[in-house]
Amino acid sequence: MHFLEFEKPIAEIEGKIAELRHMSDGDGINIAEEVSRLQGKVNKDLRSTYAKLTPWQKTQVARHPERPHCLDYISALITDFLPLAGDRNYSEDAAVIGGLGRFQGRSVMVIGQEKGHNTESRLKHNFGMARPEGYRKARRLMELADRFSLPVLTLVDTAGAYPGVGAEERGQAEAIARCIETCLNLRVPIISMIIGEGGSGGAIALATGNVVLMLEHSIYSVISPEGCASILWRDGDQAKTAAEALKLTAQDLDRLGIIDGIITEPVGGAHRNHQEVFSKVRDIIANHLQDLLSVEGGQLRARRREKYLAIGRLSET
Amino acid sequence: MNWLTNFVRPKIKRLVQPREVPDNLWLQCPACSEMVFHRELQKNLKVCPHCDHHLRVSAKERLAILFDNQKWTEIELPSVQVDPLKFRDRKKYTDRLKESQAKTGLKDAAVVAHGTMGGLNVVVAAFEFSFLGGSMGAAVGEAIVAAAELAVLQEAPLIVVPSSGGARMQEGILSLMQMARTTVAVDRVREKNLPYVVLLTDPTTGGVTASFAMLGDVQVAEPGAIIGFAGARVIEQTIRETLPEGFQRAEYLKEHGMVDMVVHRQDLRDTLVQLLSLLLHRDPAAPVVALDDPSRKQKRPRRRIDAKQLTSPPPDPSVPDAGLFDPDSNGDGSDKA
Numbered sequence: 001m002h003f004l005e006f007e008k009p010i011a012e013i014e015g016k017i018a019e020l021r022h023m024s025d026g027d028g029i030n031i032a033e034e035v036s037r038l039q040g041k042v043n044k045d046l047r048s049t050y051a052k053l054t055p056w057q058k059t060q061v062a063r064h065p066e067r068p069h070c071l072d073y074i075s076a077l078i079t080d081f082l083p084l085a086g087d088r089n090y091s092e093d094a095a096v097i098g099g100l101g102r103f104q105g106r107s108v109m110v111i112g113q114e115k116g117h118n119t120e121s122r123l124k125h126n127f128g129m130a131r132p133e134g135y136r137k138a139r140r141l142m143e144l145a146d147r148f149s150l151p152v153l154t155l156v157d158t159a160g161a162y163p164g165v166g167a168e169e170r171g172q173a174e175a176i177a178r179c180i181e182t183c184l185n186l187r188v189p190i191i192s193m194i195i196g197e198g199g200s201g202g203a204i205a206l207a208t209g210n211v212v213l214m215l216e217h218s219i220y221s222v223i224s225p226e227g228c229a230s231i232l233w234r235d236g237d238q239a240k241t242a243a244e245a246l247k248l249t250a251q252d253l254d255r256l257g258i259i260d261g262i263i264t265e266p267v268g269g270a271h272r273n274h275q276e277v278f279s280k281v282r283d284i285i286a287n288h289l290q291d292l293l294s295v296e297g298g299q300l301r302a303r304r305r306e307k308y309l310a311i312g313r314l315s316e317t
Numbered sequence: 318m319n320w321l322t323n324f325v326r327p328k329i330k331r332l333v334q335p336r337e338v339p340d341n342l343w344l345q346c347p348a349c350s351e352m353v354f355h356r357e358l359q360k361n362l363k364v365c366p367h368c369d370h371h372l373r374v375s376a377k378e379r380l381a382i383l384f385d386n387q388k389w390t391e392i393e394l395p396s397v398q399v400d401p402l403k404f405r406d407r408k409k410y411t412d413r414l415k416e417s418q419a420k421t422g423l424k425d426a427a428v429v430a431h432g433t434m435g436g437l438n439v440v441v442a443a444f445e446f447s448f449l450g451g452s453m454g455a456a457v458g459e460a461i462v463a464a465a466e467l468a469v470l471q472e473a474p475l476i477v478v479p480s481s482g483g484a485r486m487q488e489g490i491l492s493l494m495q496m497a498r499t500t501v502a503v504d505r506v507r508e509k510n511l512p513y514v515v516l517l518t519d520p521t522t523g524g525v526t527a528s529f530a531m532l533g534d535v536q537v538a539e540p541g542a543i544i545g546f547a548g549a550r551v552i553e554q555t556i557r558e559t560l561p562e563g564f565q566r567a568e569y570l571k572e573h574g575m576v577d578m579v580v581h582r583q584d585l586r587d588t589l590v591q592l593l594s595l596l597l598h599r600d601p602a603a604p605v606v607a608l609d610d611p612s613r614k615q616k617r618p619r620r621r622i623d624a625k626q627l628t629s630p631p632p633d634p635s636v637p638d639a640g641l642f643d644p645d646s647n648g649d650g651s652d653k654a
């Protein structure tokens with residue numbers, strides 16, 4: 001288990017538990033009582049720590065390497081998954097995963113960013129930072145979904161679009177803009193979930209759903225706290241302050257009326273119990289999907305567009 | 318009137334009371350470092366006469382360059398919630414807003430106006446870069462939405478002239494949402510088969526490029542304008558390489574297929590009029606002065622912009638691209654509606 005800075009006290013107790021277990025293996029001493037006492041303390045501490053995470057701590061949880069990623073959700077929630085590749089213009093971009101599959105038996109299109117879980121896969125998926133090809137692929141798949149009346153499920157988890165020379169030359173901005181445009185124009189239900197990090201334009205490209213949900217400890221922001229700190233505070237070390245000022249937590253966004261719901265995470269964060277997260281997510285998607293499927297396509301599109309057109313309008317806030 | 322009053326008195330006066338000579342009548346071109354007389358610069362639409370460098374122009378100056386006879390009607394924009402996040406960095410966001418408002422005389426970083434261009438009714442939304450870097454928050458989003466709605470209402474083409482660092486961080490997620498919002502707005506114009514033209518000016522980056530600014534039916538750019546998604550510094554830090562020559566400049570974007578044309582500011586208005594006339598099946602634009610002449614078939618004259626209309630106080634040399642427009646001069650022909 002990878003422990004975050006603020007989890008140090010918890011890590012120490014868990015270390016003790018592991019030590020005790022190791023000792024008991026060797027000597028056959030019964031330490032069950034002590035272990036369960038310590039385990040109880042761990043749970044209590046986790047609960048109290050995670051109940052009052054600061055925005056900066058949430059940022060770290062949202063980026064936790066063991067947090068379930070896009071491909072984990074796909075393998076848990078989607079059967080018959082058939083990945084599709086390429087933007088038909090330039091190349092395949094593995095930062096964006098997309099494909100057909102079944103959610104509870106129903107055909108759907110799933111699109112999301114994958115960060116990878118070890119060095120090799122992180123490199124393969126470019127740490128979840130898509131190039132224009134990724135957004136053009138997403139767009140292609142959304143249009144495909146539209147033609148075949150497949151609901152679209154998007155899983156957002158990215159630090160942002162990739163800032164590179166090639167990405168700029170091939171029109172990163174245009175690719176994101178068109179992706180947003182396409183997403184807003186579909187006549188099929190779109191459910192977007194921020195599962196980890198919703199980083200700026202690279203995130204919103206996949207996140208203009210009819211329903212937008214966030215995991216309890218995920219973040220969604222116009223700029224990373226680090227980036228904001230270095231620009232507005234001229235000091236990258238002010239990231240903690242910037243994280244607070246930016247109002248980037250799921251709870252903040254819910255209060256601001258930007259998202260439609262928060263998915264509760266297990267005690268100690270999604271990374272501590274993947275299965276529990278998957279089953280919650282499954283139920284929530286099923287509910288929303290059922291609601292959205294009863295709405296006519298033109299209505300879905302019109303409502304989605306109206307919703308975004310109104311954000312920031314005085315009468316709405 | 319004699320020699321004493323005409324000659325001696327003024328001379329004495331001058332000695333006693335030093336005449337107010339405005340400083341900074343000369344401006345150094347940020348590109349070639351040549352000194353340019355401010356009047357000459359204004360006459361040249363703020364393009365350096367030595368090296369053709371296009372200096373930034375204010376939103377109002379932009380309107381003066383585009384509209385016929387420098388006449389337009391600015392529309393009042395709906396109010397938005399101010400400082401929704403109660404944001405404070407080293408300064409309060411509300412203070413930054415007030416400073417920019419005092420500096421520019423504008424409520425926020427975009428101005429929307431309608432008027433004629435080559436006789437065609439057109440709606441223009443122009444950005445003011447000196448207002449918090451032209452950044453897009455709810456107010457700018459509102460400006461784009463209002464401009465799009467006006468274009469639809471008037472069945473007029475929409476021209477948006479961005480000059481922006483991107484989304485306004487101080488409005489957090491609400492500024493990010495303006496990307497989706499403005500996208501819907503300009504889509505509505507396009508769905509009515511009305512031309513939507515983007516004139517990319519220096520600089521257009523970040524969330525603004527990744528939404529409405531890259532969705533034009535036709536994309537026009539000013540020479541040398543920086544246009545891109547990620548900032549050059551961010552890219553350099555990420556890839557740890559030096560960037561290619563001319564990276565993210567208008568010409569570079571054209572080479573890579575991202576804009577249709579790079580047009581010199583002197584030719585800008587004529588080119589846009591030509592473009593809109595072609596898209597709208599209109600005859601070549603008539604001379605501006607002969608609008609009511611029904612038999613307008615003459616060759617379109619090259620438009621000259623009256624420099625006097627653009628006169629303004631001398632620029633501050635410490636800010637090379639400071640907007641020269643004086644909001645109090647009222648020489649812009651605008652009348653608020």
